[in-house]
Amino acid sequence: MNAPALSGGFELPADRPAPGLLGLAERGLLPDAVIRAGIRRLCATRLKEERDRGVEATAYAFQQGIAQLRASPLAIHTDAANRQHYELPAEFFQRCLGPRLKYSACWYARGDETLAQAESAMLELYGERAELADGQDILELGCGWGSLTLWMAERYPHARITAVSNSRTQRAWIEERCRERGFGHVNVITCDVNRLELAPSAYDRCVSIEMFEHMRNYEVLLARIASWLRPGGALFVHIFCHRTAMYPFETEGEDNWMGRHFFTGGLMPAADTLLWFQDALRLERRWLVDGRHYQRTAEHWLANQDHHRDEIEPLMQATYGPAARLWTQRWRMFWMACAELFGHAGGREWMVAHYRMRRPA
Template identity: 30%
Template structure:
């Protein structure tokens, strides 16, 4: 006699979880009084979960509409993901039970169904399509994530249109206040002065460029690989009357020809360039600075240097940041030092990024219908999982966010640097 899907669930996960499961065969499992429920609406949902146990199978079935989550906000499933990451562990059934479980699931359910259109190929297949972090693949990866639509980002990011970690000055600061405070912190670390020249690589919608020009009196050039971002930034700069000193170009940072900048800011770009390219990356930025100039590198990091930089096959790699690579801050500081920078200061803002992602998730939840109308239901679902999961990851110290300040020292070793900098 075969087992129902509900019975298989109880065999593998038990009945103590705050989770209930209902299935298309009429069965149920788990805890009937649980606040959350998973509904397998059809056989394909089971096939997704059987052929990719864990997060990837759940995501596939969820995006295709074959699996429904009840008691969960699709725009902000933080509590459900917290449960999933904490308690959702497979029990080890007795070996004698495995044949019955496999028979109950059915041999045809071990065949992979069609994948969602939004899923990127596995890393080995992308390797066949060209060298990772070549100019073409970098541009394709950036377009995949950032060219959803400017309207979608406006709904999620708010007035600042800033898609990087904010820095909250107080517990009750708003998202926009925290983003302005982050830009101000970067400007102070770079010691920007009126009349200086700033290069902002990976500038997004131009938030750093506008802040530095408006509040610190510099002339700033920003570059981005997203045409949508560049178009939006150019319009905003003109609207603010800053176009005499501010410019955003649709350009690969490696194609910037100007040099002798007083400062370079890199806010959220290092994650996309690949660890093996760090030497060339920091060498290029070093060459763009005058002696005494400063670089502020702001990027997501890992809490160690042992974990592989490239996470293969998971949700983030397949659905959010294809080809993205993270490593520990020690690797970044070493690469900067090896290319000539004196590392002056580093700071971990991971708690701030947990708050930032939570704020974005709240905005997605608040504007859910508009986001679905703009980007489509599968993309909106991806963003709900991504933002809530990222907030959880930063809160749990699974990932971090570091700002590293480096300086290009003159040949005589003398640098224009205060004994006690004011930004601390």
């Protein structure tokens, strides 16, 4: 039985628990410690499979993956990405995320920061690494709930900011915040990136935070971005990744719960993946961010959902109908999966990468 359609008029994925132990976890019948142990086992199994292939086979598989990306559409299953993340009520994310609704890894310089402090710290880091400045024309691709868009609007009152989202819900949210705060220099566009058309050479900067994971053909994507940038303009990308391995989030098989329910069409890139696509934009600087920053972020999200369970219950009922309890637990499992994945091996396997790439002047 499928849950009722969301406001966008589409249906959610299958709303029955999986068989076996996974189904027990989805029904909330297993302790969190057992669920986390299972997630850690899956992480270790994937790493062992990568190691067991050997150096030559691993290198060949990576090159095959790069070739497949070049031959792929720009993005696939974009409707599924909306359904799984971006058309849920803003009220749910208000109760799980931090005050800026930053739906991506935050920055914990000391390790004991509050979520609000860590959100602001990562936004500051973006401004520094992207070399943002007042008066620039700035394009944000995949603006989410507006954490970076609104931060830039505050910080750079003379900048002209264009934010692109594939979600009508997110666009309405950001526009309302702009009206409340008197930000007249922000324009929000709702568009699938596959069909996005913008004026050539119109922007000094393009920034994208955890959107590239939903893309496939980076060659085409980066060429389009280069055409929107002025000569000498720069792209800044924040993307989660694995240290060396690259793989899609599959939707089939017992172990592909994440691909079925939260990242259909998504990709786990390697830290070096974008380095293979420098035809139109040249890499200027890359930073690697310890995965424990994301681990702490996800733990905060989980704690927030648990803390606000009574307020979240009616939101889940309105969204998922009879499957509300199932999806409430799935979201808890999603936060746990993110925490365990990025915290694995002390944050040295799965992590976040920042890139600054520039269009030649």
